[in-house]
Amino acid sequence: xxxxxxxxxxxxxxxxxxxxxxxxxxxxxxxxxxxxxxxxxxxxxxxxxxxxxxxxxxxxxxxxxxxxxxxxxxxxxxxxxxxxxxxxxxxxxxxxxxxxxxxxxxxxxxxxxxxxxxxxxxxxxxxxxxxxxxxxxxxxxxxxxxxxxxxxxxxxxxxxxxxxxxxxxxxxxxxxxxxxxxxxxxxxxxxxxxxxxxxxxxxxxxxxxxxxxxxxxxxxxxxxxxxxxxxxxxxxxxxxxxxxxxxxxxxxxxxxxxxxxxxxxxxxxxxxxxxxxxxxxxxxxxxxxxxxxxxxxxxxxxxxxxxxxxxxxxxxxxxxxxxxxxxxxxxxxxxxxxxxxxxxxxxxxxxxxxxxxxxxxxxxxxxxxxxxxxxxxxxxxxxxxxxxxxxxxxxxxxxxxxxxxxxxxxxxxxxxxxxxxxxxxxxxxxxxxxxxxxxxxxxxxxxxxxxxxxxxxxxxxxxxxxxxxxxxxxxxxxxxxxxxxxxxxxxxxxxxxxxxxxxxxxxxxxxxxxxxxxxxxxxxxxxxxxxxxxxxxxxxxxxxxxxxxxxxxxxxxxxxxxxxxxxxxxxxxxxxxxxxxxxxxxxxxxxxxxxxxxxxxxxxx
Amino acid sequence: xxxxxxxxxxxxxxxxxxxxxxxxxxxxxxxxxxxxxxxxxxxxxxxxxxxxxxxxxxxxxxxxxxxxxxxxxxxxxxxxxxxxxxxxxxxxxxxxxxxxxxxxxxxxxxxxxxxxxxxxxxxxxxxxxxxxxxxxxxxxxxxxxxxxxxxxxxxxxxxxxxxxxxxxxxxxxxxxxxxxxxxxxxxxxxxxxxxxxxxxxxxxxxxxxxxxxxxxxxxxxxxxxxxxxxxxxxxxxxxxxxxxxxxxxxxxxxxxxxxxxxxxxxxxxxxxxxxxxxxxxxxxxxxxxxxxxxxxxxxxxxxxxxxxxxxxxxxxxxxxxxxxxxxxxxxxxxxxxxxxxxxxxxxxxxxxxxxxxxxxxxxxxxxxx
Numbered sequence: 001x002x003x004x005x006x007x008x009x010x011x012x013x014x015x016x017x018x019x020x021x022x023x024x025x026x027x028x029x030x031x032x033x034x035x036x037x038x039x040x041x042x043x044x045x046x047x048x049x050x051x052x053x054x055x056x057x058x059x060x061x062x063x064x065x066x067x068x069x070x071x072x073x074x075x076x077x078x079x080x081x082x083x084x085x086x087x088x089x090x091x092x093x094x095x096x097x098x099x100x101x102x103x104x105x106x107x108x109x110x111x112x113x114x115x116x117x118x119x120x121x122x123x124x125x126x127x128x129x130x131x132x133x134x135x136x137x138x139x140x141x142x143x144x145x146x147x148x149x150x151x152x153x154x155x156x157x158x159x160x161x162x163x164x165x166x167x168x169x170x171x172x173x174x175x176x177x178x179x180x181x182x183x184x185x186x187x188x189x190x191x192x193x194x195x196x197x198x199x200x201x202x203x204x205x206x207x208x209x210x211x212x213x214x215x216x217x218x219x220x221x222x223x224x225x226x227x228x229x230x231x232x233x234x235x236x237x238x239x240x241x242x243x244x245x246x247x248x249x250x251x252x253x254x255x256x257x258x259x260x261x262x263x264x265x266x267x268x269x270x271x272x273x274x275x276x277x278x279x280x281x282x283x284x285x286x287x288x289x290x291x292x293x294x295x296x297x298x299x300x301x302x303x304x305x306x307x308x309x310x311x312x313x314x315x316x317x318x319x320x321x322x323x324x325x326x327x328x329x330x331x332x333x334x335x336x337x338x339x340x341x342x343x344x345x346x347x348x349x350x351x352x353x354x355x356x357x358x359x360x361x362x363x364x365x366x367x368x369x370x371x372x373x374x375x376x377x378x379x380x381x382x383x384x385x386x387x388x389x390x391x392x393x394x395x396x397x398x399x400x401x402x403x404x405x406x407x408x409x410x411x412x413x414x415x416x417x418x419x420x421x422x423x424x425x426x427x428x429x430x431x432x433x434x435x436x437x438x439x440x441x442x443x444x445x446x447x448x449x450x451x452x453x454x455x456x457x458x459x460x461x462x463x464x465x466x467x468x469x470x471x472x473x474x475x476x477x478x479x480x481x482x483x484x485x486x487x488x489x490x491x492x493x494x495x496x497x498x499x500x501x502x503x504x505x506x507x508x509x510x511x512x513x514x515x516x517x518x519x520x521x522x523x524x525x526x527x528x529x530x531x532x533x534x535x536x537x538x539x540x541x542x543x544x545x546x547x548x549x550x551x552x553x554x555x556x557x558x559x560x561x562x563x564x565x566x567x568x569x570x571x572x573x574x575x576x577x578x579x580x581x582x583x584x585x586x587x588x589x590x591x592x593x594x595x596x597x598x599x600x601x602x603x604x605x
Numbered sequence: 606x607x608x609x610x611x612x613x614x615x616x617x618x619x620x621x622x623x624x625x626x627x628x629x630x631x632x633x634x635x636x637x638x639x640x641x642x643x644x645x646x647x648x649x650x651x652x653x654x655x656x657x658x659x660x661x662x663x664x665x666x667x668x669x670x671x672x673x674x675x676x677x678x679x680x681x682x683x684x685x686x687x688x689x690x691x692x693x694x695x696x697x698x699x700x701x702x703x704x705x706x707x708x709x710x711x712x713x714x715x716x717x718x719x720x721x722x723x724x725x726x727x728x729x730x731x732x733x734x735x736x737x738x739x740x741x742x743x744x745x746x747x748x749x750x751x752x753x754x755x756x757x758x759x760x761x762x763x764x765x766x767x768x769x770x771x772x773x774x775x776x777x778x779x780x781x782x783x784x785x786x787x788x789x790x791x792x793x794x795x796x797x798x799x800x801x802x803x804x805x806x807x808x809x810x811x812x813x814x815x816x817x818x819x820x821x822x823x824x825x826x827x828x829x830x831x832x833x834x835x836x837x838x839x840x841x842x843x844x845x846x847x848x849x850x851x852x853x854x855x856x857x858x859x860x861x862x863x864x865x866x867x868x869x870x871x872x873x874x875x876x877x878x879x880x881x882x883x884x885x886x887x888x889x890x891x892x893x894x895x896x897x898x899x900x901x902x903x904x905x906x907x908x909x910x911x912x913x914x915x916x917x918x919x920x921x922x923x924x925x926x927x928x929x930x931x932x933x934x935x936x937x938x939x940x941x942x943x944x945x946x947x948x949x950x951x952x953x954x955x956x957x958x959x960x961x962x963x964x965x966x967x968x969x970x971x972x973x974x
Contacts (some may be wrong), residue, residue, distance in 0.1 A: 455905055461972040463888050465928060466952060467779050468968050469850040471757070512887035512928060512970045518754070 021116055021140040031113045034172060035062025036181035038118075038158050041110035043189050046070035047267070049154065052212050053197040056186060060203070061178030063161050063169075071153040074126035077133035080145050083122070084115045084137055116140040117168070118161045124154040139164050183208055184259075187223050191216065191296055192264035216246065220296060224260065228253055228294065233340050235297065237332035242305075242325065244332055246297035250340050251283060254291035264298040265306065265317060272316050278326060282333035285450070299329075420567045428567050435594040441562060443589040445570060449513060453493070456513070462494035463512040470498070470506035471519035477503045479527045486530060493546060495526065606672025607696045608642045611665035612685060612706060615647075615693055618660045619682040621838070622651035624810065625658045626678040634720045638678035640695065642668045650724050651678060656807050657724045658814075659839040674702050675716040684711050724841065727834040732825040733794035735772065737835065738818030739787045743774040744808045746785040746938050746963055751805045752778035759847030762802040765831070767791055775852050776805075781931045782852055782966040797826035800849055807831065807842025814838040856966060857956055860947035864893055865917035868944040868959070871898075872936040874912040878902045879929035881910040888926040888970040891946075893918050902929070925951045926970045932957070935965035 032038060039062060046054050049072025059065035075083055114120060115137045125132025134148040162169035172178060179202055190198045190210050197212035210219050221229035232247035246264075253260075263275045276292075283293045307318040319325045421429040428439040456462045475483075480503050483490075490497055494511035507519035529546045562570070622638050630636055630653065639650040646663045674697050681704070685693055690707030697703075702713045744763065752760035757779070766773040773786035803811075811833050815822055823834040832841045878889050882902040892899040898916040903909030925948050936944060940960030947956045948969075957965040 452905075459905065463926075464971045465780055465887065466968040466971060468777060468782055468855050468954065468966060469779065469852075471779065509968075509971065 031109055032117060032161075033168075034181060035066060035161055035178050036185050038062065038066045038114055038161065039068075039182045040185045040189075041114065042066065042068045042156055042158070043186060045110065046072050046154065047189070047193060047196065049073045051153065051196065054199070056182075056198070056200045058179065058182055058200065058202045058207075061172075061175035062182050063172060063175075063178060064159065066158040066161070066182075067155065069151075069153065069155045071151070074129070074132070074152060074154055075122075075124040076126050076129075077124075077145055077147070080122065080124065080133055080135050081142055084111050084120075084135075084140075084142055112140075114158055115142075117165050118163065119159045121157040121159075122154070123148055123150050123156075125150055125152050127152050179207070188262060188269040191219050191223065191262055192267050192269050192298065194219065216296060216298075220247070228260075232296070233336055235333060235336045237328070239324075239328040242299070242301040242328065244297060244299055244329060247295065248282075248297070248333060248336055248340075249294035251287045251291075251293060253294045254283075254287050255294065256290075256292065258292045260294040261292055262296045264296075265308075266300055266303060267298075268308065270317060274319070274322065274326065275329075278329045278333065281330045282337055285447075286337055295333075297333075301325075420564055420571070422562055422567060425562075428562070428571070430571070432592065435592060435596075435598065437590050437592045439571065439590045441567070441570060447589060448570070453511060453513060457493060462492075464494045464496055464509040465512040465514075466496070466509040467507060467519075470500070470508045472500060473505045473507060473520045473523040475503060475505055475523060475527060479503075480505055482527060482530050483523075486526075490526065490546070495522065495546070497523065497526075606640070606642050606674050607668075607670040607694070608640075608647050609667040609669065609692055609694050610647055610662060612688055612691055612693045614662050614665050616682070616685045618647075618649045618662055619678065619685055621660055621813065622649045622658055623678055623682055624813070625653060625656050626651040627653045628679060634675070634716055635722075636678060637675045637716050637721065638681060639673065639675045639718065639721045641673045642695075643671045644668065650721075652722055652724055654722065655804065655843045656810055657841045658810065659724055659726065660814075661837045663837065672697060673718045675718045675721050676702050676713050677716075680713060684713075727823065727832050727839040727841075728825065729823065729834075731795035732823040732832075732834070733767065733789065733791070734821060734823055735789050736818070737815035737820040737822045739772065739789065740822065740824070740833075741812045741815050741818065743772065743785050743787055744812050746959075747774040747776040747783040748805055748808045749776070749934050749938075750778060750781050750783040750965075751776040753805075754778075757847070757850075759802055759845055759849050762804040762845045763808050764849045764852075765797075765801045765803055767794075767796050775849070777850060777852060779850070780928075780968050781935075782850075782855065783935065783963075784852065784856070784965075785960075785963045787962060794825065797831075798828065801826055801831055802845040802847070802849055803831050803842055804845055807840070810840050810842070814840055855954060856964060857947065857949060857954055860956060861949045862893060862920050862923045863918070863945065863947045864898065865943050865945050866898060866914060868936055868939040868942055870914055871944060872933055872939075874900050874914050875929045875933055875936070878910045878912050879933075881907045882929060887928045887930075888972075889929040889932075890924060890926040893920070893923045895919060923948075923951075925955055926972075927955060927967050928970060931967045935959055935967070938963075 031041065035058070039056065039058075043054060043056070046068060049070060051070035051072035053071050055069040057065065057067040057069075111120075116139065119136075119138045121134065121136050123132055123134040129152075131147050132150050133145050134150075135145045136143040162172070183200060186198055186200050186208060190196070190208075194214070194216050195212055198208065198210050199206065200208040208223075210222055214222065217229050217232060220232065228249060231250050231253065233250070234247055235244060237244045249260075258271070258276060261276065261279060263270045263272065279293050279295055287293055305320045307320070310316055310318050418431045422441075423429060423438075426441060428441050430437055430439070453462060480499055483497065483505060484499055487497055487499070494509070496507070496509035498506045498508060500506040505523050507523060510519065510522060526546055619638065626638060627635055632654075635653055641648040641650065645666065645668055646661050647666050647668065649658075649660045649662070651658050674695070684704055685706075688704075688706035688709060690709070692706065694705040695702060696705070697715070698712070700715060702715050704711050704713065748763050751762060760776075760778055762776070764775040766775070767789070768791055770788055770791050771786045772789040772791075773784070775782065775784045777783070814833065814835050817836075820835060825832045825834075826844075830841050830843050832839065875889060878900045879902065882889060882904050889900055889902045892901065893916070895918055896915060898914050898918070900912045900914075901910065935957055936959070938959060940963060945958040947958070948954065951969055952971050953969070955967045955969055957967065959965050
């Protein structure tokens, strides 16, 4: 028998403890991926140190230099060498502390990791101390701690990131990209920590700045612009010692990515799947499928009720009582969403007309002087008065019941009066108190059909108009199989279907309320909904989705001529229906032009 | 061409032609009416390619010079309607058509007559002969049940069957079905080769040109179209393609529950209860007990209502619910004073017998079956 060609025979390397530097470099791989990670760790440290102003200088997107200067508590000279040792931290000392972490960092890895992959210099002077101390550390090798003069607080310089790990360095992107990521981190933290001022410079130029005194709305305005900031609707709710505060944006600001969905838990920015789902549920029916809403929400809760130690970058958390938190958040946010004024302001339409060149804005005839670097903000004549804040407070023991109606800020339904005009058999025009409103009849009817169906369902059953001859819809074997397990629940919402042969579905009845039932479209919508909801469709969720889709398919269509009585009836039914401002697909049902918009369009202002 | 015509006669003809002629069309020439003067009659021709009309004015008309002119149907109609004189004179002058009545006149732009589609005249060979009233009454009894919303194209018309001495019409929108037949001399013409589905628009126009029920009219089928000829009009409609539902199978042969009620009383009581169901909640519930029918309905927004009437009913208590609009649509056409309702289960079809040869099936509304 030939000898086995094993690793051992070829001379196996012996098992050995890794040198400290290599250990830290491996750990750094998890925590320090790019300059933005350095920024994150250092800014978090500064915040944990109680800084109220943080100044950040970056060079070459942070690769060449990240320098942070804070006015926090500082580090005593004798602790400075420890700060760079791994698993050395002042933020917790025993296992039990892990259960109630209130600081942003806690593992004691950051400085050690950074120091192992860059050339660092630290200066710190404790508050009230006469002198500070400085130290240099390069590739994990700690230099001598020297006494040194300087302002109270801490200054850390990180140069030549990844100078000793070229593989890592090769993965870095362009300067602009890396800078963008650094700024993203700082902006998130700045939004999370009102009360702390931030200044960021890049290659000597000021890239971002917020004053300590700026509140969240002002910070959003500085970061994302005035249009968004002015439209934000405040949210304030409490469930026991869990408090939710912040802002949600009307659906028209929604985007394709979640970058403007910001959650802060006890001041820590999070990207958590559960919290994304909270927003999705809160906006259900108000936002077109696949669009992500914009929200800035901060959640304060007892650190003991949430575990932050589940993700290396601490971007995810685990709630101890997830179900309850979820219910509380969705309930309070939904109430805020429903109270919003969702009508697309006419002003925005006017802007679009201007962009298409159909309206020439007056200011275009006065070109901005060349020395005016900042583009002048588009003047807004909309009601600038701050919106009344809807306040939703739920007492601790309240189970997931209906959220308390807003005490103020809810809009009073207006009387349906005055003449109505149907345009293009699609839109209804009517005068309102401060201008006029254009209603998309299809979108509005769709929404109402949906609400009435939900009502009927809640009341004990949907009326089904049975068909004389089942309508056969060819869908193919796979789709038919997909539908089959859901036939019973579909019947509950009025869609009486049966499988007919391998690839055919027989439609035996549809909700009597449907005005334009087209069996084939309905069946395909059902299939699409089941496909979308994936393998674990929550029955209720799926049904709601199908109701959404099918309600749309069977409503008054654009193109139906409506008599004045019909229009009035449609509008009257929409009155007092909270969710009637968007169609079941989340498109707006109405657009409003205020007198101010009109004055602007006619250059009276 | 030069023609003198009584204004009222011309206006009537143009109004009829305008019910066929589209006001807007990708083929612009179709918005015109073609006027043909020959012998001692003026013929108006209009078409939208699906439905076509030839209408003859033979009385109170005088052809001075034969000829053809194609002119905007709406504009001509509006002038003829608004003229004050008793007669209208039409006279072609180069590219224009001058119309005169009394002191007033207008000169209208004409279109090229060669572009106007040919509407072939009615061919008497193979045509059936029947009384206009027979035809219109069957249309009235059935066409209302035809589908209106998008979907199955074949249901947007009335199925016309001829055979065994009967003219039969059926229409359905998938939720109700109306079926009526009447005797006809089926030997007099050539039976159509396949099921003939006449579009609802065609049946309406047929009824319109058959204004005198005692008039004898002619009916003919070709592969693609159906034609009707009355004393002064010929109407053609392109048949709908597609498969009409197999209606015979859905008409229940025997029913467990069987009741008889006064048709007009039942209609009134249904309308009464439907006041509460409105146009959103649909169902009116029929609860039968011996000798008695209770109608009830409710809607979340309005409230609830109950109505009672005496009926001929002997079975055990039974219940079924219908869309009141559907039932009333049928009762309006009921021929006899007594209507019979039969059904088996609350999920199975309701069969209304509205006259001797008139069956109306309505599918029930069920809740959480």
